[in-house]
Amino acid sequence: MKEKNPWHTPVTIIITVIGVIAIVALVTVAVLQNRPLLQKYKYGIVLDAGSSHTALYIYEWPAEKDNNTGRVEQTHSCKVKGPGISSYAAAPWKAGESLRDCMREAKLQVPKKRHHETPLYLGATAGMRLLNKEDSSASDLVFKAVEETLQKSPFSFQGARILSGQEEGAFGWVTVNYLDDRLKQGLETTGALDLGGASTQISFVSDNYDGSESPSNAVTFRLYGNDYNLYTHSFLCYGKDQALRMTLAQQTQGSSSEISDPCFHPGYTDTRNYSVLYDSPCVSSRKPQGAPATFIHRGIGNFQQCQAFVKSVFNFTHCKYSRCSFNGVFQPLLQGPFGAFSAYYFVMNFLNLTDTSIHSLETVKEKLTSYCATPWDQLRQRYPDVKIKYLAEYCFSGTYILTLLTEGYNFTSENYSNIKFIKKIKGSDAGWTLGYMLNLTNMIPAEAPDTPILPHASYVSIVSIMAIVIFFLFILSLRPLWPRCSKQPQIV
């Protein structure tokens, strides 16, 4: 007679099958219940109405996880054709009109069923700050025109306004640190350097700054359970386009009909209009009396002389604080790494100087010396596709950036390599827009979100192992019911 296998009794077979099915079902449920639902996204749109141009950015994030950091990404951007909205002061309706193409693009980019719940913001920066200063009713009319266009869109328009310099600086800092995942992890933060056409911002956290000295430069944040005392300052008129005006104003004080400008290339000449040059609050008070209508702007390409003119637009004479950058503005000791974006990037990228680990401050000076001295016709041939206005100004812009960083903000040969010239971080543009939207949509919580004690994978493993152990203990507990197997020798 064959020995009977105790596992082959109907009771144990049924129990085993039920047990196996139960374990498989348990593990499947554990794995599936945490799988993200069919990804649904939410969207937000921000228009950056800068002094030189307007850009539209579309952001996207998973609908279920609004509060998780590092999840909001830029999915699309659109550059508005034409100049910045502040240039439409004489024909405000054109400012509204100019946004139409990008708004049409946005309608195609955001799924239709999300249109009505997608917030839409417009933030204007230094160009509108200057227009508002110069002619506030013209600035109001420009806003009215853009608001009319944006209200007609299917999105949830949340308003158009001028950002303060502080907001512009602080939100640029939030963007950089959010995209780098530094806020949620409580890591050392990166400072933000933003160079626009009409203003420039510097923002960083310094151990030596708690906001008590010069409180107007302080912005405090509580983000993910960490407190930050941010130092920030925006210098109106120190964007690169207004700084160029100020440097040219410096050279045209004699109201001459011709200037030889070391910041432009040898062989470059252009006729400029005095009234156009001085048509900005950054220089208007200095317009020389009895100047002719135009002057000839001739380049002589000399970096050192150019830097001397650039330096003269900074004022270093008075400082009522423990330390200052320039124009009597307080600035604590520089600290940590910095990300420099917008025009910092465009200019340094053109000059092939973005990698500060290879290009020291000394190399930058050498490069600018030879670049500024390059004859204009040679450059035109070398860069036939670069817009003439941009090409003509890179010598000035490079010299201005170097001077602003070293003389203005006190970067030295030692800490210059702490600066990284960046355009994008993980696919999203560096700039104030993302930080602005995160703030207005309350997407960065003040306190750290509760995280599960165990990661999901460990949770599934432990539940599975426990289930198997319990199942076998159960089978063992049924031992008394097992049929006895005969140990006696079989007698035939």
Ligand SMILES: Nc1ccn([C@@H]2O[C@H](COP(=O)(O)OP(=O)(O)O)[C@@H](O)[C@H]2O)c(=O)n1
């Ligand atoms: N491809 C580009 C785009 C912009 N830019 C410059 O970047 C600056 C952008 O300033 P902006 O329009 O944001 O002006 P703000 O309102 O920020 O002062 C302007 O000086 C542009 O000329 C550039 O150099 N290259």
Ligand SMILES: [Ca+2]
């Ligand atoms: Ca800007």
